Amino acid sequence: MKIRTAKYIVKEGILNVYKNKLMSLASIGIIIASLLLFGIFLLIVLNLDHNTRALESIPQLEVFCNYNLDETLVGDVEQAIREDERISEYRMVTKKEAFNKLKEKFEGNEDILEGYDESFLPVSFIIKLKDPRDSNEIKEKFENMSKVESVECPQRSIELISKASSWIKVISGILIAILLVISIFIISNTIKLTVFARRKEISIMKYIGATDWFIRWPFIVEGVIIGIIGAVVALILSGYGYRALELRLGNDIVSVSMGFFEMLKFRDVVLVLVLFYSFLGAVVGAIGSVVALRKHLRV
Amino acid sequence: MVEFRNVTKRYSNGTVALKNINLKIDKGEFVFVIGPSGSGKSTLLKLIMKEETPTEGDVFVNGYEVSAMDMYDVPYLRRSLGIVFQDFRLLPNKTVYENVAFAMQITEALPKEIRRQVPMALALVGLSKKANAYPAQLSGGEQQRVALARALVNNPPLLIADEPTGNLDPETSMEIMRLLCEINHRGTTVIVATHEKSIVDMLKKRVVALDKGVLARDQQKGIYTNEDKNSQIYS
Ligand SMILES: Nc1ncnc2c1ncn2[C@@H]1O[C@H](COP(=O)(O)OP(=O)(O)OP(=O)(O)O)[C@@H](O)[C@H]1O
Ligand SMILES: [Mg+2]
Numbered sequence: 352m353k354i355r356t357a358k359y360i361v362k363e364g365i366l367n368v369y370k371n372k373l374m375s376l377a378s379i380g381i382i383i384a385s386l387l388l389f390g391i392f393l394l395i396v397l398n399l400d401h402n403t404r405a406l407e408s409i410p411q412l413e414v415f416c417n418y419n420l421d422e423t424l425v426g427d428v429e430q431a432i433r434e435d436e437r438i439s440e441y442r443m444v445t446k447k448e449a450f451n452k453l454k455e456k457f458e459g460n461e462d463i464l465e466g467y468d469e470s471f472l473p474v475s476f477i478i479k480l481k482d483p484r485d486s487n488e489i490k491e492k493f494e495n496m497s498k499v500e501s502v503e504c505p506q507r508s509i510e511l512i513s514k515a516s517s518w519i520k521v522i523s524g525i526l527i528a529i530l531l532v533i534s535i536f537i538i539s540n541t542i543k544l545t546v547f548a549r550r551k552e553i554s555i556m557k558y559i560g561a562t563d564w565f566i567r568w569p570f571i572v573e574g575v576i577i578g579i580i581g582a583v584v585a586l587i588l589s590g591y592g593y594r595a596l597e598l599r600l601g602n603d604i605v606s607v608s609m610g611f612f613e614m615l616k617f618r619d620v621v622l623v624l625v626l627f628y629s630f631l632g633a634v635v636g637a638i639g640s641v642v643a644l645r646k647h648l649r650v
Numbered sequence: 651m652v653e654f655r656n657v658t659k660r661y662s663n664g665t666v667a668l669k670n671i672n673l674k675i676d677k678g679e680f681v682f683v684i685g686p687s688g689s690g691k692s693t694l695l696k697l698i699m700k701e702e703t704p705t706e707g708d709v710f711v712n713g714y715e716v717s718a719m720d721m722y723d724v725p726y727l728r729r730s731l732g733i734v735f736q737d738f739r740l741l742p743n744k745t746v747y748e749n750v751a752f753a754m755q756i757t758e759a760l761p762k763e764i765r766r767q768v769p770m771a772l773a774l775v776g777l778s779k780k781a782n783a784y785p786a787q788l789s790g791g792e793q794q795r796v797a798l799a800r801a802l803v804n805n806p807p808l809l810i811a812d813e814p815t816g817n818l819d820p821e822t823s824m825e826i827m828r829l830l831c832e833i834n835h836r837g838t839t840v841i842v843a844t845h846e847k848s849i850v851d852m853l854k855k856r857v858v859a860l861d862k863g864v865l866a867r868d869q870q871k872g873i874y875t876n877e878d879k880n881s882q883i884y885s
Contacts, residue, residue: 353758555739558699559800560729561756562722 356565364572371545375577378541382581382635383588385534386628390589392523393627394620399516401615412486413444413503414493418473425474428498432476435492437485441478446470456613473500531635538639542574546643553647563648570640578636582628589624593617651677651808651839652698657707657717659693659863667693669863671707675841677807680834682850683843684874685860691843694860695812698841699731700724712807729757732801732809732838736816738793740785740800746772747781750800757804771799775829791822798829802838809833811842815849824849847874 368375416428432441444452450469457463480486490502546553556566600614652675659668667690675681683691696702697709700716709716712730719727740749750771754764772778775795785793794814801809811830815823827842827849834840844850850857850873857872858865867876 355761356755356758359755551739552741555741556756557725558728558733558735558739559753559756560725560727560731560804562725565725565756 360565360568361572363569364576367545367569367573368576371548374541374544375573378538378577378636378639379581379584381534381537381541382578382632383585385530385635386582386585386632387588388530389527389631390585390624390628392519392527393624394589394593396516396520396523397620397623398615399519402613403516412478412480412489413475414478415473415475415500415503416498417500418471420474420498424498428493428496429476431493431496432478435489437481437489439479439481441476444475444477446472446474449473449475531631534635535639535642538574538577538635539642542570542640542643545573546570546647550647557648566648567641567644570644571637574636574638574640575633576636578632578634579629580632581636582632585632586621586624586628590617590621593620651675651679651712652841653708653710654694654697655708655710657697657704657709659690659697659702660705667863668697668704668860671865673858673865673868675839677839678834678837680831680840680853680855681842682853682855682857682872683841683860684845684850684857685866687845688862689860690863691860692812693863695810695841695843698808698810699733700727729804730806730808732798732804732806734794734797734801734809734811734814736813738785738790738797738817740793740796742785745782745784746777746788746796746799749785749796750803753800753803759804767803767805768799771803774802774833775799789822790818791825794818794822794826795829798826798833802833806838808839809841811840813843813845815844815846820848827853850874 414428414432416425420428429441429443432438446469449472453472454461454464478489480489486504490504493499493502553566594617597614597617652673654671654673657668657671658666660666671694683694685691693702697704698711698716700719704717707717711727714723714727714730716727741752744752747768750768751764754767759767769778769781772781775798777792777795777799780788780792780796785796788796794817798814809830814830815826818826823846827846830840830842831853854871854873857867857869857874859867859869859872859876
């Protein structure tokens with residue numbers, strides 16, 4: 352293809368989007384809706400994946416003492432751990448360490464922690480077991496100690512999350528496929544209307560010897576422009592939505608200090624979103640155009 | 651240039667539009683295709699431009715075996731043809747100049763070539779002054795001349811016109827036919843399907859007459875009506 356032909360094609364495609372404003376807007380709306388739904392699933396999957404991996408790097412059990420224990424009472428707990436033969440190693444997390452860790456989590460908005468110090472946090476012990484099958488018994492044993500507040504067992508969360516995330520992946524895969532087909536169908540129908548309005552023009556072009564691709568390209572450009580505009584709007588909306596969620600969950604001290612769920616930062620997911628949205632938007636737009644034109648090129 | 655060998659065309663609904671046609675048109679000829687409505691004139695032209703494919707037999711055009719042609723080659727066949735219709739078929743949102751230039755644009759011609767050829771084609775049909783007008787601002791005769799300029803701008807060896815004067819008054823029709831003759835004199839082969847008895851009779855060109863899909867008469871320097879006094883078929 353020559354550059355001047357490419358120029359003609361791009362110009363024609365942009366003009367088409369503009370001339371069929373209403374149709375274009377309808378198509379853009381549909382693309383935004385499908386991309387947003389798609390984005391929600393993608394973000395859930397990404398976050399679940401991130402958390403499974405994060406949890407896998409955490410030791411097997413963490414015993415939290417009551418936060419108001421003095422040092423001798425903490426020593427009692429430590430002794431109980433040391434004496435248990437099923438435990439291979441352990442490490443104490445002091446109040447200071449716990450507080451520093453918390454500060455790390457709030458990096459960027461440390462002001463949330465203002466007015467707090469380490470005293471409200473418990474001392475904890477991270478313990479590794481010789482045999483992971485003992486984890487239930489050990490959990491029970493320490494939970495029954497009056498000096499122990501709770502025993503966290505990330506192992507279980509890992510299993511739960513990874514099970515959930517594989518299901519969510521399957522379900523979202525299916526839903527995304529359905530969404531793609533539906534949006535291609537709807538886009539191709541809107542473009543069909545513009546094709547129909549221009550069917551005379553198309554047949555004239557065929558009579559004077561235009562190739563199918565020469566006729567097709569401007570419509571593809573039209574579809575891709577619609578898809579990209581939809582992708583940009585969907586990206587902005589997802590950005591705002593994610594930020595809002597991030598702030599709500601992130602500010603919740605309890606959920607973070609439990610270390611149960613850590614949301615990915617928006618800047619970590621934005622690239623994936625940009626790639627997926629623009630690719631899907633463009634592909635849906637282009638396929639929609641080609642499908643719409645199929646019938647009208649046979650002259 | 652154009653050859654039909656034992657060509658039969660049956661449409662999918664069963665209508666037989668052409669029956670065993672054998673026809674040869676040489677380079678530089680001017681041919682009228684005549685016959686009553688439904689006799690197969692348009693079908694004959696559609697087989698030449700590969701809008702339809704023969705059910706039986708072979709069609710050759712400009713060195714292409716059209717009947718066996720791949721769909722992907724059809725645009726290139728059509729670029730070697732100038733095609734003119736009864737209803738002009740101009741692009742309404744392009745000016746006269748743009749309509750003619752467009753036929754070159756789709757062949758990816760150089761802008762320099764386009765700037766040279768388009769004014770020449772418009773001059774040939776006498777429309778240089780209307781280059782910037784839109785089709786809706788032109789009379790029927792002028793629109794058909796734009797269509798002619800567009801058909802000629804790529805210098806095709808063969809021009810096909812299906813009732814080019816069907817929508818025009820007699821005087822304008824005569825002008826268009828004169829133009830077709832002039833184009834023919836410049837070396838382009840011209841095939842015209844028409845009902846214009848007076849013009850056919852006056853110009854005394856080769857006449858190919860169809861009747862119910864059968865080639866009824868093929869006559870050099872013919873007239874519209876069969877000269878055989880015993881069978882006045884078309885009067
Ligand atoms: N696409 C089609 N499908 C089915 N039958 C068709 C089709 N096109 C033409 N026919 C039939 O084929 C026959 C020849 O049609 P054609 O258009 O070639 O006639 P014509 O000589 O051009 O007539 P006119 O002078 O009215 O234009 C007619 O009986 C017509 O009804
Ligand atoms: Mg006809």
